[in-house]
Amino acid sequence: MEERTVRAWTRAETERREGNPHPRFPGVTLKERADGAVRVLTVRVEPDREIGTHRHEREWEIHQVLEGRGCLETEEGTFPYEPGAGTRIPPGVSHRVAAGPEGLLLLAVFAPRDASA
Numbered sequence: 001m002e003e004r005t006v007r008a009w010t011r012a013e014t015e016r017r018e019g020n021p022h023p024r025f026p027g028v029t030l031k032e033r034a035d036g037a038v039r040v041l042t043v044r045v046e047p048d049r050e051i052g053t054h055r056h057e058r059e060w061e062i063h064q065v066l067e068g069r070g071c072l073e074t075e076e077g078t079f080p081y082e083p084g085a086g087t088r089i090p091p092g093v094s095h096r097v098a099a100g101p102e103g104l105l106l107l108a109v110f111a112p113r114d115a116s117a
Helices: 011-015
Strands: 028-034 039-045 050-054 060-074 077-081 086-089 095-111
Touching: 039 050, 039 060, 077 095
Parallel strands: none
Antiparallel strands: 028 039, 039 095, 050 095, 060 077, 060 086, 060 095
């Protein structure tokens, strides 16, 4: 059943360092903000840490950089990450996110939601 509830969060909630440690990548914290047809998360990557190379077979992944600097690496190249930058990663594309010395805070959207994720 499709979720039909509005979920809102404040800037203060987004900036809190709470969340769940990523199960595979040390120094990465995930905070789920919404689920349903899409998944919306804030992703904090601590300074000089990374989300190692991985891919999502059935989901598009969209990033919006909220804070910090770093980069996204794919077979197509390296894309700089800074506040306001964003990327759209198609399903099946291997990618890696590396934070610089400031760390990174991303808004990540996954669609359509992969129930196995």
